[in-house]
Structure formats: structure tokens, C-alpha cells
Amino acid sequence: MSSILFVKANNRPVEYAVSVKLYEAFLENYKEAHPDDDIVELDLYQEHLPYLDTNLISGAFKLGRGMGLTAEEKLITDIATRFIDQFLAADKIIIGFPLWNLTVPAVLHTYLDYLNRAGTTFKYTPQGAVGLVLGKKVALLNARGGNYSEGDAAASEMAVNLVVKNLNLFGITDITKIIAEGHGKSPDQRERIIGDAIQLAAQTAKVF
Numbered sequence: 001m002s003s004i005l006f007v008k009a010n011n012r013p014v015e016y017a018v019s020v021k022l023y024e025a026f027l028e029n030y031k032e033a034h035p036d037d038d039i040v041e042l043d044l045y046q047e048h049l050p051y052l053d054t055n056l057i058s059g060a061f062k063l064g065r066g067m068g069l070t071a072e073e074k075l076i077t078d079i080a081t082r083f084i085d086q087f088l089a090a091d092k093i094i095i096g097f098p099l100w101n102l103t104v105p106a107v108l109h110t111y112l113d114y115l116n117r118a119g120t121t122f123k124y125t126p127q128g129a130v131g132l133v134l135g136k137k138v139a140l141l142n143a144r145g146g147n148y149s150e151g152d153a154a155a156s157e158m159a160v161n162l163v164v165k166n167l168n169l170f171g172i173t174d175i176t177k178i179i180a181e182g183h184g185k186s187p188d189q190r191e192r193i194i195g196d197a198i199q200l201a202a203q204t205a206k207v208f
């Protein structure tokens, strides 16, 4: 039996949100194919996550050195630690998120801020940062209206790239990407692009 964490970073209704369609298709098919697995769903918009701030930065720093934390530092650091522990407890992680304004929704950015904990998810060495989270498998389910796979536009894509680079920092390299893209730019191709991506999400979930 494996432990699976499904992270959802979009609170738009599934009728309108393509990344939520991918998330639901993956979840449904994963459950069907892996009935004995332990599945946890984390809906980031339900969590009311405080932003990374001075208290979390100093709290995490002090925690790593065994120093005492102020009440404010402890409050936000404990919240972040709870999400880190949940992430570390999972064997496989699925993250569903849209590209909005070239990047991820703020809740997902904040979640990644929490997971960035020196000494826990990565460590600093004279050779640079080294990841400490080994052996995990991740699937990213993303939707973006424009095309960002090639050419100049690729450098403007800061959603999938942001998540992948953070996971790489933690040492996670087994990353499957399912991306519905270009459906906003090509209305005549919209149904096909979305349908293909949903089908791919469903097929991947069965063998993930």
C-alpha cells in the first residue's frame, strides 16, 4: 500500500477549469486502479495559508539551530511544518494547478515556500544546495491557454517551471507532466486539446 497526496491549487468549478478536469480524471482513475492505497487530498484554497514572512523566515532559521522561537514565529512555523510532514509522508504526489498570469496561483507559491526548509527538504553545502527528499514520484497536472512549449514563450512560462525547479531543489526528479496547452489560443482545437489531456491524465493515473 502506498500513501498518495493529491494537491489541488484551483478553486474554480470543474465545468470551467481545465486543470480541475485533469485533477478529477486523475483522482478518479487512480482510486479505481489502486483501491488499497491511502489517498489524502489537500485543497490549498480551503487552507487559508499565511504568506511567507519575517516570522516564518526567522522561525525556520531558529528551528534549524535549536533556538527558541517567539509565539508569532512558532505559529507560522508550525503551520509550515505540518505541510512539510504531510508532503514527506507521501510516496507519490499529484499537483493540479493552472497557469494564471504566467505563474502559479498564490496558494501554490505559498505551499512551495513552506516546503523550502533548509535542513529538511534540502541542505546547503560548499558545492551548492543538495536535495534531501529522495524516492518520491510526482505528477503535475497543468492547463495553460497559450503555447509555451517552444520558442521565446518557453522562457515566460513560470508555472510548471517553478514547480519543477522547486521539486528538483528537494531532490525530486521523477516528475510526470500532463499539460493541456493552447486551448485558449486555438478555439477550433479547444475540445480536442482538452479531451486529449483528460484522456492522458486518466491513462497515466492507472499506471502511476
Ligand SMILES: Cc1cc2nc3c(=O)[nH]c(=O)nc-3n(C[C@H](O)[C@H](O)[C@H](O)COP(=O)(O)O)c2cc1C
Residues within 6 Å of the ligand: 010, 012, 016, 017, 018, 019, 020, 097, 098, 099, 100, 101, 102, 103, 143, 144, 145, 146, 147, 184
Ligand atoms: C486570471 C487568469 C490569468 C491567465 N493568465 C494567462 C497567461 O498568462 N497566459 C496564458 O496563456 N493563459 C492565461 N490564462 C488562461 C489560462 O491559462 C487557461 O484558462 C487555463 O485553462 C487555466 O487553467 P484552468 O482552466 O484550470 O483555470 C489566464 C486565465 C485566467 C483566469
